[in-house]
Amino acid sequence: xxxxxxxxxxxxxxxxxxxxxxxxxxxxxxxxxxxxxxxxxxxxxxxxxxxxxxxxxxxxxxxxxxxxxxxxxxxxxxxxxxxxxxxxxxxxxxxxxxxxxxxxxxxxxxxxxxxxxxxxxxxxxxxxxxxxxxxxxxxxxxxxxxxxxxxxxxxxxxxxxxxxxxxxxxxxxxxxxxxxxxxxxxxxxxxxxxxxxxxxxxxxxxxxxxxxxxxxxxxxxxxxxxxxxxxxxxxxxxxxxxxxxxxxxxxxxxxxxxxxxxxxxxxxxxxxxxxxxxxxxxxxxxxxxxxxxxxxxxxxxxxxxxxxxxxxxxxxxxxxxxxxxxxxxxxxxxxxxxxxxxxxxxxxxxxxxxxxxxxxxxxxxxxxxxxxxxxxxxxxxxxxxxxxxxxxxxxxxxxxxxxxxxxxxxxxxxxxxxxx
Amino acid sequence: xxxxxxxxxxxxxxxxxxxxxxxxxxxxxxxxxxxxxxxxxxxxxxxxxxxxxxxxxxxxxxxxxxxxxxxxxxxxxxxxxxxxxxxxxxxxxxxxxxxxxxxxxxxxxxxxxxxxxxxxxxxxxxxxxxxxxxxxxxxxxxxxxxxxxxxxxxxxxxxxxxxxxxxxxxxxxxxxxxxxxxxxxxxxxxxxxxxxxxxxxxxxxxxxxxxxxxxxxxxxxxxxxxxxxxxxxxxxxxxxxxxxxxxxxxxxxxxxxxxxxxxxxxxxxxxxxxxxxxxxxxxxxxxxxxxxxxxxxxxxxxxxxxxxxxxxxxxxxxxxxxxxxxxxxxxxxxxxxxxxxxxxxxxxxxxxxxxxxxxxxxxxxxxxxxxxxxxxxxxxxxxxxxxxxxxxxxxxxxxxxxxxxxxxxxxxxxxxxxxx
Numbered sequence: 001x002x003x004x005x006x007x008x009x010x011x012x013x014x015x016x017x018x019x020x021x022x023x024x025x026x027x028x029x030x031x032x033x034x035x036x037x038x039x040x041x042x043x044x045x046x047x048x049x050x051x052x053x054x055x056x057x058x059x060x061x062x063x064x065x066x067x068x069x070x071x072x073x074x075x076x077x078x079x080x081x082x083x084x085x086x087x088x089x090x091x092x093x094x095x096x097x098x099x100x101x102x103x104x105x106x107x108x109x110x111x112x113x114x115x116x117x118x119x120x121x122x123x124x125x126x127x128x129x130x131x132x133x134x135x136x137x138x139x140x141x142x143x144x145x146x147x148x149x150x151x152x153x154x155x156x157x158x159x160x161x162x163x164x165x166x167x168x169x170x171x172x173x174x175x176x177x178x179x180x181x182x183x184x185x186x187x188x189x190x191x192x193x194x195x196x197x198x199x200x201x202x203x204x205x206x207x208x209x210x211x212x213x214x215x216x217x218x219x220x221x222x223x224x225x226x227x228x229x230x231x232x233x234x235x236x237x238x239x240x241x242x243x244x245x246x247x248x249x250x251x252x253x254x255x256x257x258x259x260x261x262x263x264x265x266x267x268x269x270x271x272x273x274x275x276x277x278x279x280x281x282x283x284x285x286x287x288x289x290x291x292x293x294x295x296x297x298x299x300x301x302x303x304x305x306x307x308x309x310x311x312x313x314x315x316x317x318x319x320x321x322x323x324x325x326x327x328x329x330x331x332x333x334x335x336x337x338x339x340x341x342x343x344x345x346x347x348x349x350x351x352x353x354x355x356x357x358x359x360x361x362x363x364x365x366x367x368x369x370x371x372x373x374x375x376x377x378x379x380x381x382x383x384x385x386x387x388x389x390x391x392x393x394x395x396x397x398x399x400x401x402x403x404x405x406x407x408x409x410x411x412x413x414x415x416x417x418x419x420x
Numbered sequence: 421x422x423x424x425x426x427x428x429x430x431x432x433x434x435x436x437x438x439x440x441x442x443x444x445x446x447x448x449x450x451x452x453x454x455x456x457x458x459x460x461x462x463x464x465x466x467x468x469x470x471x472x473x474x475x476x477x478x479x480x481x482x483x484x485x486x487x488x489x490x491x492x493x494x495x496x497x498x499x500x501x502x503x504x505x506x507x508x509x510x511x512x513x514x515x516x517x518x519x520x521x522x523x524x525x526x527x528x529x530x531x532x533x534x535x536x537x538x539x540x541x542x543x544x545x546x547x548x549x550x551x552x553x554x555x556x557x558x559x560x561x562x563x564x565x566x567x568x569x570x571x572x573x574x575x576x577x578x579x580x581x582x583x584x585x586x587x588x589x590x591x592x593x594x595x596x597x598x599x600x601x602x603x604x605x606x607x608x609x610x611x612x613x614x615x616x617x618x619x620x621x622x623x624x625x626x627x628x629x630x631x632x633x634x635x636x637x638x639x640x641x642x643x644x645x646x647x648x649x650x651x652x653x654x655x656x657x658x659x660x661x662x663x664x665x666x667x668x669x670x671x672x673x674x675x676x677x678x679x680x681x682x683x684x685x686x687x688x689x690x691x692x693x694x695x696x697x698x699x700x701x702x703x704x705x706x707x708x709x710x711x712x713x714x715x716x717x718x719x720x721x722x723x724x725x726x727x728x729x730x731x732x733x734x735x736x737x738x739x740x741x742x743x744x745x746x747x748x749x750x751x752x753x754x755x756x757x758x759x760x761x762x763x764x765x766x767x768x769x770x771x772x773x774x775x776x777x778x779x780x781x782x783x784x785x786x787x788x789x790x791x792x793x794x795x796x797x798x799x800x801x802x803x804x805x806x807x808x809x810x811x812x813x814x815x816x817x818x819x820x821x822x823x824x825x826x827x828x829x830x831x832x833x834x835x836x837x838x839x840x
Contacts (some may be wrong), residue, residue, distance in 0.1 A: 002782060004498035005676045011503070012669040019662050026655040060789075061491055071481060072492035076499045078424035083431070235446045238711045242439050245712055249432040256425045288708050291658045292665055362422060369480075 003057045007076050010051040011296070014077075014303075017043055018295035031158035033151065034393045036295050040302020045070075052077065052303055077300050082262065084297035085150045089263040090248040091290050092153045092171065093270020094277045095162045098221045101172050101271065104165060108172025111337030115173060115353045116180040118333030119144040122325050130318075136377065138188045139367035143381045144326045146181035148357025149174035150263060150297060151389055155396050156352075161403045166345050170352040173334065175264055177353070179209045182259045185363055192370040208258050213268065216251060220272040228276045240280040244273050245289075261359065301357070305386050309379055319383035326384045327391070330354050348399050355392045356385045423477045427496050430471040431716070434497075434723075437463055438715035451578035453571065454813045456715050460722020465490075472497065472723055497720050502682065504717035505570045509683040510668040511710050512573045512591065513690020514697045515582045518641045521592050521691065524585060528592025531757030535593060535773045536600045538753030539564040542745050550738075556797065558608045559787035563801045564746045566601035568777025569594035570683060570717065571809055575816050576772075581823045586765050590772040593754065595684055597773070599629045602679045605783055612790040628678050633688065636671060640692040648696045660700040664693050665709075681779065721777070725806050729799055739803035746804045747811070750774050768819050775812045776805045 021039040022032030045052035054062075054069035062069040101108070124141030128134065149171065156167045186205050190198050231239040247269045255265025277283055310316065335350030364381040367373030441459040442452030465472035474482075474489035482489040521528070544561030548554065569591065576587045606625050610617050651659040667689045675685025697703055730736065755770030784801040787793030 003495055004502040005673075005682050007495070007499045008502060008506070008669065008676065008682060009673050011499075012666075012673045015669055016666050019656055019666065023654060023656050032656065058495075061495070062488060065488070068482060068485070068488045068492070072488070072495050075423055075427070075478075075481070075492050076496040079427045079431075079496045080499070082424040082428060086428070234443055236439055236443050236452065238707060241708050242711055246432075246436050246439065249428065249435055253425075253429050253432045256428065262425050262428060285708050287658060288661050288705050289712055291662055292709055 003061045004076075006055045006057045007073065009055075010073070010077060011080065013043065013051050014040070014296060014299045015292075018299045022295070031155050031393060031397055032295075033154045033158055033298050034397070036298035037151075037302040037390060037393065040299035041305045041307070042302075043299070044303030044305065046303075046306040046308065077296075077303075080293070080296040081300035082297075084293040084295065084300075085263055086248060086252045086266040087286075087289055088150060088154060088157075088294045088297065089267040090252075090270040091283070091286060091294075092157060092162060093267040093272075094274050094283050094286070095157075096168065096171060096267075096271050097274050098217055098271055100168055101217075104169045104172055107337065108169050109176050111169055111334045111349055111353070112173035112176025112180065114337045115147065115330055115334030116145050116177055116184070118336075119326060119329040120184065122329040123322070126322070126325055132377075133372075135188070135192055135372045136367070136374070138191060139363065139373050140322070140377060140381065142181070142184045142188050143360040143363040143367070144322070144329070144356070144384070145177070145184055146261075146356060146359035146363070147174050147177045147330070147353045148261075148355050148359050148385075148389070149177075149353075150357060151355040151392055152352040152396065154294070154298065155393050155400070159397065159400050159404045161400055164403050166341075166348040166352070166403075169338070169349055171267065173337070173349070173353060175213060175267070178261050178264045178359075179206075179213065181359060181363075182209055185366070186259070188363075189366055189370070192367060192372045205259065209260055212255065212258055212260070213264075216265075216268040217271065220268065221275055224272045225275050228273075228280075231280075238285070240276075240282065241285050244269075244280075244282055244286070247273065301389065305390075306382075309383050309386070312379065315376055315380055315383075319380045319387075322380050323384045323387045326356065326388055327354055330388075344399060344402065348396065348403075351392060351396050351399060354388050356388045358385065360385045423481045424496075426475045426477045427493065429475075430493070430497060431500065433463065433471050434460070434716060434719045435712075438719045442715070451575050451813060451817055452715075453574045453578055453718055454817070456718035457571075457722040457810060457813070460719035461725045461727070462722075463719070464723030464725065466723075466726040466728065497716075497723075500713070500716040501720035502717075504713040504715070504720075505683055506668060506672045506686040507706075507709055508570060508574060508577075508714045508717065509687040510672075510690040511703070511706060511714075512577060512582060513687040513692075514694050514703050514706070515577075516588065516591060516687075516691050517694050518637055518691055520588055521637075524588045524592055527757065528589050529596050531589055531593035531754045531769055531773070532596025532600065534757045535567065535750055535754030536565050536597055536604070538756075539746060539749040540604065542749040543742070546742070546745055552797075553792075555608070555612050555792045556787070556794070558611060559783065559793050560742070560797060560801065562601070562604045562608050563780040563783040563787070564742070564749070564776070564804070565597070565604055566681075566776060566779035566783070567594050567597045567750070567773045568681075568775050568779050568805075568809070569597075569773075570777060571775040571812055572772040572816065574714070574718065575813050575820070579817065579820050579824045581820055584823050586761075586768040586772070586823075589758070589769055591687065593757070593769070593773060595633060595687070598681050598684050598779075599626075599633065601779065601783075602629055605786070606679070608783075609786055609790070612787060612792040625679065629680055632675065632678055632680070633684075636685075636688045637691060640688065641695055644692045645695050648693075648700075651700075658705070660696075660702065661705050664689075664700075664702055664706070667693065721809065725810075726802075729803050729806070732799065735796055735800055735803075739800045739807075742800050743804045743807045746776065746808055747774055750808075764819060764822065768816065768823075771812060771816050771819060774808050776808045778805065780805045 017039045018036045021035035025035035043050040054073045058069045120141045123144035124137045127137030127140045156162050231243050251265035251269040252262040256262040331350035334353035335346045338346040338349040364378050437459045438456045441455035445455035463470045474493045478489040540561045543564035544557045547557030547560045576582050671685035671689040672682040676682040751770035754773035755766045758766040758769045784798050
């Protein structure tokens with residue numbers, strides 16, 4: 001497998017660079033994740049190209065087709081990134097009890113819904129005002145909807161504030177956000193391809209997505225409490241860890257099959273298992289996987305950033321406008337859901353929901369493949385996804401400082417009076 | 421990254437199948453690795469095709485070129501397999517102290533050398549006797565040389581006998597075997613491409629390979645003893661684990677860059693760190709990575725087996741003949757190096773060195789690309805590599821039974837009088 005070995009070199013560079021720069025960022029008082037994203041941008045194929053460029057073995061495997069070899073290398077790295085973010089959200093889930101989530105359930109639902117509604121309406125209205133066709137405007141509106149919670153979850157964990165109420169509201173809202181995003185994508189895809197909304201299909205997908213989430217969260221938690229001890233009967237080594245990882249991969253794949261984000265499945269798997277995490281020391285035992293795999297998500301995400309997109313004269317104005325709308329409407333929409341909490345809590349929730357990551361790209365690329373979104377607007381969405389991802393870690397870190405410095409018991413005070 | 425998510429499905433199937441079948445094999449008293457290999461064969465693209473077949477997202481990414489999409493999926497899976505076997509040998513290294521290796525050093529060197537010489541001479545002679553050209557015969561001879569120690573290392577660990585003297589001799593011999601194999605490949609590649617041997621180049625590669633091994637094993641061990649405690653000054657989480665994993669990846673990549681097997685570098689990294697493994701609980705902390713990643717190597721190796729190769733009428737006779745020569749000459753050659761030990765120990769060492777895995781394929785494919793090895797002989801080498809890999813686990817398990825059942829203190833007795 002000489003080609004596979006050549007990919008090891010990329011993984012080595014990414015891992016060492018992530019950890020070195022992470023160390024530097026921790027020393028200057030910033031979360032490691034910011035360093036990982038930035039070093040990814042620098043090392044990536046669009047900048048210094050230390051990674052992501054296929055070597056001779058790969059080129060040979062793809063009959064000297066550099067495009068195919070590059071795509072294949074990119075895919076191999078993205079699989080590592082995907083497993084990394086699945087492990088991240090699984091780990092975050094392990095630190096999140098269902099009971100604590102249910103306490104913020106309504107609040108999270110409202111944050112999720114308003115955080116979807118405002119960007120969608122504003123994005124669509126902006127495009128219509130700019131004279132774009134209706135269907136294309138709807139697609140751009142939907143592309144502005146879906147929060148990609150990986151970045152925020154990592155910042156929250158880096159800073160050790162996953163048990164703050166704001167963190168739980170964000171995580172819960174991200175689940176609602178993902179379900180709503182899926183439904184909206186189904187609706188506009190229907191409009192884009194057949195010109196009409198198949199109400200039956202939308203209802204079926206809504207039932208499936210809500211059913212999956214409810215069944216996994218409620219029945220799954222119940223089943224784990226009741227039956228997880230059966231792992232003692234297995235003879236394979238580290239059976240509790242193995243069964244946990246199988247659930248993580250299984251629910252991630254199932255969520256993706258339904259159309260939800262794989263990380264939502266992984267988060268729910270972790271939340272189910274949080275019931276027994278202490279008894280089986282799951283966090284401690286899965287931590288090495290976290291340390292090894294999670295950084296790949298962030299450096300590889302960074303490496304996909306093409307800085308030239310920010311320099312395209314034809315689109316840069318529109319890109320900045322759309323990015324500003326994406327940031328403001330999500331922060332305000334999600335923040336509105338936090339009304340009644342302290343200003344800082346509202347800000348944390350609003351900013352925490354801002355990153356869009358790759359979900360917007362998926363929406364835009366479906367629009368592209370249906371022929372209803374132009375290439376020019378696709379690259380606008382790319383800039384929006386990249387910018388919302390890169391801007392959040394430093395701002396969120398700044399906002400979270402008081403929670404980090406105060407002991408966690410004081411969080412409720414910072415966050416205002418309890419709500420449930 | 422919808423394409424990357426689609427690869428998650430393959431990883432899920434591989435992981436769950438590996439663990440389920442591993443459980444069954446443990447219950448019937450066999451090492452899990454046999455089950456993992458077999459389930460890989462069954463699930464693979466050449467049999468039931470549950471994995472390794474690109475889905476619609478991948479086909480779209482590669483512009484509906486199924487060959488390129490298939491290669492890319494294969495590459496992504498092989499990277500997981502490669503990281504898995506690197507973690508395996510790293511872990512085995514962690515359980516292997518340099519001092520213990522030096523005690524069996526001469527023995528291991530002789531086992532390695534005789535285990536290389538006999539297959540090479542016999543393979544070349546067989547091909548010449550069958551009327552093949554001299555250069556092609558040399559290539560087939562070299563393709564029979566290199567032991568791929570992953571399978572054996574896993575069986576030894578599954579059975580808990582890594583601390584037996586036979587295990588150390590096999591691991592040490594595999595390092596010598598890999599160095600000799602590299603030199604012979606350099607020599608025949610020179611003959612194949614320019615018709616002559618570049619003595620200076622061979623000497624340089626010999627010096628590099630031996631120097632790398634000696635420096636890493638001796639100076640590396642010394643440096644770890646002296647300086648590893650500096651990890652306390654790092655602020656990143658789990659610094660000892662992170663630094664260990666960086667060394668693992670770094671030496672694996674460096675070994676591969678020199679032309680050695682990546683797993684030799686990973687093994688040496690583990691051996692260096694075995695000095696501090698207990699103090700920093702490295703084994704316990706890296707075990708979850710082992711449980712998650714190592715099975716991928718074996719199921720994916722199994723999935724690459726194309727059973728049709730064993731049914732090709734034109735080549736099956738020659739394939740079986742070459743496989744028999746490969747098994748007998750390696751077992752006898754390596755076993756000769758064990759003279760003076762008990763018959764069982766000699767058998768364990770001989771059989772433990774038999775698997776050839778992918779190293780022979782690399783040699784044969786270089787011959788293929790130089791135009792000195794025919795396609796027909798290439799598939800003969802594939803059959804040899806597959807058969808030697810699949811045959812060893814059950815035989816080795818049977819031979820190792822007394823060591824497993826006896827307490828490990830009794831191993832010296834089983835193995836005959838001490839030699840150093």
